[in-house]
Every structure is written in structure tokens, then in C-alpha cells.
Amino acid sequence: MLPSISPQHCIELSAGEGALLLPVIRIWPDVKIATCELDPENIKILKSRFQGKHYNIDVLSEDFDTVFEGRFSSFDFAVSNPPFSWRTISEYDVGVLRHFDLLDVFSGRRVRSEVLFILQYIRLMAESSYMAFILPELMVCSSVLEKFRSRLLKLCSVVSVSEVEVGAFKGTEAKTYIVVFKKEVGVHEFSYTDVAGKVSVRMQEAFCSGLHGRPRPLSLEGDDGFSAKRGNLSGKECRSLGLPYYHTSGFFKSADGVIPMPLDSAVILGKKPVIASRGDVLIGRVGSRVVGRAVVSDGEYIVSDCVFRVRFSNGVDSNNFLKYWIDNCYPDVVSQARGTCAKYITAQDLCTYIRGFIELGGQASILASR
Structure with missing residues (x-):
């Protein structure tokens, strides 16, 4: 599913034990790896598996800015399976949202963790770089986050979206999608692969409206019979x-x-x-x-x-x-x-x-x- 590229520097935030990075280094054995992870035990595993830089930090904190000062806009590839959760907006989160002029989109007390992770990646990525995410359906299809997706397309473009079968990941029934972005604005089309493997071409606007187009409103009595x-x-x-x-x-x-x-x-x-x-x-x-x-x-x-x-x-x-x-x-x-x-x-x-x-x-x- 990955684009035909030869990345030099790959990063993963919230890397766990590096499951997503193992196929990356099989495809590109010379790629330089950098990871962030909260669990110190996972950091030990990552260091044993991958040569590179591994940081035991919370990427939604000032530690992130300290570690990557001078390295923003320097990575050309990223893979990510971010936390699927709502979180209370912290003072640090406000700074990230303000940086991307998104405070009006998330004006309440909560924000999705996935939103903040995507924005942190965009800070790290060089122009024309690629980012591959595993994201829950809420992030990709819901009307709740339609405005965020619209704003996101002013920062990057969708390259491909692949629907993942329910139950594909052990221990969760979450319906997910694999979404590949390119840090380049102006791409007109992307490929969409449904759960049956059927591929179609969609315009970028379809991602804003939740992939399936904007449905007609729920009919009133007698409207459609x-x-x-x-x-x-x-x-x-x-x-x-x-x-x-x-x-x-x-x-x-x-x-x-x-x-x-x-x-x-x-x-x-x-x-x-x-x-x-x-x-x-x-x-x-x-x-x-x-x-x-x-x-x-x-x-x-x-x-x-x-x-x-x-x-x-x-x-x-x-x-x-x-x-x-x-x-x-x-x-x-x-x-x-x-x-x-x-x-x-x-x-x-x-x-x-x-x-x-x-x-x-x-x-x-x-x-x-x-």
C-alpha cells in the first residue's frame, strides 16, 4: 500500500514495539529510523530492533519541541497507529492547535488524540513527504470532524484510503482505514479501496465529506415514500x-x-x-x-x-x-x-x-x- 518512494528518514510517534516499522526496514533496509514512545520497556525493545534515535517522551508535551528543535520539516516518511481517544485539551494542545489556526474547530474542552498526532507529524515532515496512518472511522468518515478534514487538506493531500475489515486487529472491533497523506497541497484525486478490494478514484473533496459523499438529509414523512x-x-x-x-x-x-x-x-x-x-x-x-x-x-x-x-x-x-x-x-x-x-x-x-x-x-x- 505504500507509495513508490525511497525514504531516507522515517519516524513513528507512539511506536509501541515497532510493529509498523518492521516491514518498513524490510523494504528499505538503509532508512534511518526515529521513534517516540511513552513506555520505557518498549524503548528497550525498539533500541534492540532498530538502529536510530529512540525517545522516551510524551509527544503531546513540551518535550516534543525540545527533542525535535532544529529537526522540524526534515523527515520524508512516517507511519503511525496513533491512540484512538478523546482527551481534555491541555495548554500544550492549545499551542499546537493555534499554530495551525484550528482553535475555532476545537473550541470545546476536548480534542481527538489522533488530530494532535497528525499535526505533530505535519510539523516534522518535509515538503512532498508521505505519512501513512491507521485511523478509526470517526476520524475518516464522521461529520463531527468534517471541518478538521477540510482544514487538513490545506496542509496536505490524500494519496490513498483503504478500508480495513472489521476485526482485522486483535483485541478491538474498531473499524479502521489506512490513509496515506502527502505533504503537498493541490493533488486532485486519490484512490479508494473498499473492504471488498474494489478500487475507485475520488476527488479530495470526498475526504472532507466522509468518503461516501454528502447524503441527502433524513426524509420527512411522505418525502420519499x-x-x-x-x-x-x-x-x-x-x-x-x-x-x-x-x-x-x-x-x-x-x-x-x-x-x-x-x-x-x-x-x-x-x-x-x-x-x-x-x-x-x-x-x-x-x-x-x-x-x-x-x-x-x-x-x-x-x-x-x-x-x-x-x-x-x-x-x-x-x-x-x-x-x-x-x-x-x-x-x-x-x-x-x-x-x-x-x-x-x-x-x-x-x-x-x-x-x-x-x-x-x-x-x-x-x-x-x-
Whole structure:
């Protein structure tokens, strides 16, 4: 996946035991290695494996500037698997963000560690150098970091993005991408390889919008012949009411002694709950074991916030859609679900699948009924 280059100086921050560097020195045995690592035991391992400079420092501290003073813009290649985490913004972090004029993007109290690592690498890299990152889906696809990705493209360009299969890394279910950047602005296109190995060409703008383009907003009732709404009461809140509800664990009827009430007109816990009626399709929104699971409602139930309610307004048979979903959509939802810990599907993802069904028109119902 690496570009056709012959690097002279390679650096890795948060190098661990050097797993990413081993193939680098196999390809380029003469490359000079520099690493940073917090764990002193890992520093010993790195020194035994790689000739070069190895620093036992926190790269998100003043130590970084002290160690690399005079060496900024001097490395021509980098590999990185940065920490996947949010962190409270420190005074040092503020300085880094200010250096890149990004304080308006991260104006709250938290910032992603990956953001700061990417910026530290950019400080270290020479013009036209390459940086290869393993990054979580949040960094690459989420709307939360869209503004950061847009600003990032004023500092470098995307060379390639490769989707990594869920579960590829032991000990984590995080969905990840391998992203290669070049410290050069103005590159127009990059290659995108999906999890099935299919390669396509994308414009740089696609990286800003999360690779899949900007989806149309979630449809309103009757807009596209369907509506998709997420519940707004937690599973715990639903259980406490003693009223009929649907959660990822299934349907639950009224508790004994609870007087039935017209749910559709109720305001519960200060909210107007999302209510499923007979014939609505209910789809699990979150949960590694239940995401994407779907059923057709047999009555009136409160819908929990872990569930999407799909309602058709164009005469579509819900049971036909359910079969279509199970046969054509559910396998993809399971294999490509988002999330670092609990797996989930977004409203945009869901609407994309539903529109695929709608756009097939009568054929979808015929196919689904076979």
C-alpha cells in the first residue's frame, strides 16, 4: 500500500514495539529510523530492533519541541497507529492547535488524540513527504470532524484510503482505514479501496465529506415514500414506565395493573415518544449483536433510542421490505457497522439502504417476495 518512494528518514510517534516499522526496514533496509514512545520497556525493545534515535517522551508535551528543535520539516516518511481517544485539551494542545489556526474547530474542552498526532507529524515532515496512518472511522468518515478534514487538506493531500475489515486487529472491533497523506497541497484525486478490494478514484473533496459523499438529509414523512425515526427514550426509561415498548431485546407488553393509554398522543418524561404502530418496521440501531436486526411491529409500542422506526407511506408491504432487508442489507450492516466499541448504523446509512429498495420500485417487492 505504500507509495513508490525511497525514504531516507522515517519516524513513528507512539511506536509501541515497532510493529509498523518492521516491514518498513524490510523494504528499505538503509532508512534511518526515529521513534517516540511513552513506555520505557518498549524503548528497550525498539533500541534492540532498530538502529536510530529512540525517545522516551510524551509527544503531546513540551518535550516534543525540545527533542525535535532544529529537526522540524526534515523527515520524508512516517507511519503511525496513533491512540484512538478523546482527551481534555491541555495548554500544550492549545499551542499546537493555534499554530495551525484550528482553535475555532476545537473550541470545546476536548480534542481527538489522533488530530494532535497528525499535526505533530505535519510539523516534522518535509515538503512532498508521505505519512501513512491507521485511523478509526470517526476520524475518516464522521461529520463531527468534517471541518478538521477540510482544514487538513490545506496542509496536505490524500494519496490513498483503504478500508480495513472489521476485526482485522486483535483485541478491538474498531473499524479502521489506512490513509496515506502527502505533504503537498493541490493533488486532485486519490484512490479508494473498499473492504471488498474494489478500487475507485475520488476527488479530495470526498475526504472532507466522509468518503461516501454528502447524503441527502433524513426524509420527512411522505418525502420519499417513507420516514425513518430514532426513538428518544432509553431502554431503562422504557422499562420504568410499565407501558408497551420495543427495545433491542424485543417487544414488551404493559405491566400488570397499568392502565392502557393512547401512546400516540402521550408526552412521557417531558418528551413526545416515537411510537410504532402495526406494520412499522423496527431496526436495531446499536449493539454489536443486534445492530441491523429487524422486525415488523404487531401493535402499538414506544420505541427506544436504540431502535429506528421505519414507516412507509406509499403502499409498500412491510413484510416484503423486511425480507429484502434481511436478504440484501443485513449482511452488509453486520460486516460494515460503524463504531469503535458498540457497533451502530446511522440514519444516513439506513436511508441509503431504504432508498435502494424504493428506487427498485415494484421489482423490489417482487424480489423480496421470492
